[in-house]
Amino acid sequence: MVASKNFLTPQLPLAESGELEYEHIGEYRSLIKQNFKNLILTIPGERMMDPDFGVGIQKFLFEQSIGEATSGINSRVGLQLGQYMPFVKLNNLLVEEGEEEATLRVRIFYSVPTLAISEYINLSFGANGRLIS
Numbered sequence: 001m002v003a004s005k006n007f008l009t010p011q012l013p014l015a016e017s018g019e020l021e022y023e024h025i026g027e028y029r030s031l032i033k034q035n036f037k038n039l040i041l042t043i044p045g046e047r048m049m050d051p052d053f054g055v056g057i058q059k060f061l062f063e064q065s066i067g068e069a070t071s072g073i074n075s076r077v078g079l080q081l082g083q084y085m086p087f088v089k090l091n092n093l094l095v096e097e098g099e100e101e102a103t104l105r106v107r108i109f110y111s112v113p114t115l116a117i118s119e120y121i122n123l124s125f126g127a128n129g130r131l132i133s
Contacts, residue, residue: 006008012038029117036088036110037121039080041131049065058129061104070095077082098124103132 007024008031015023024090025031042054055076063069074093081088092109111118124132 004073009034018024028112028115029119032085032088032112032117033119034110035079036085037123038045039084040077040108040123042123053080057106057123058125061125061129066097069104071115077108087114092119105126 006064007026008028009025011023011025011030012034017023025034037066039053040055040057040084043056043058044054045051047053055073057073057076060069060072060076063072067121070093073088073095076092078090081090089111090108091111092107094107095106096105097103098105106121106125108123109118110120122133
């Protein structure tokens with residue numbers, strides 16, 4: 001490991017690196033984004049020691065309308081941020097049909113005022129509810 005660099009955590013998904021055993025995150029912007037994405041994609045009950053952790057966004061993907069999905073996701077993200085990442089401010093959340101047939105795209109815009117960070121997360125889900133990107 002190179003002593004002059006600061007590493008906060010391994011990057012997920014794990015990827016091999018030539019310099020280190022695994023790629024690492026060394027800046028808070030990327031760390032917050034990774035943690036927020038994990039919060040969104042984790043299904044409540046998946047973490048045995050903290051069964052309330054997670055938005056479980058997949059369960060909202062098959063709502064009757066995009067409006068219902070947006071409302072449900074927005075509510076759950078707000079609650080989870082308040083509990084697990086209170087330093088993050090949810091600015092906007094968009095749920096829309098993807099460009100490919102039977103796909104859904106979720107875009108979450110957020111900020112971290114104390115660090116002057118504005119960022120977004122872009123997620124696409126297939127008809128089976130699996131994450132495409």
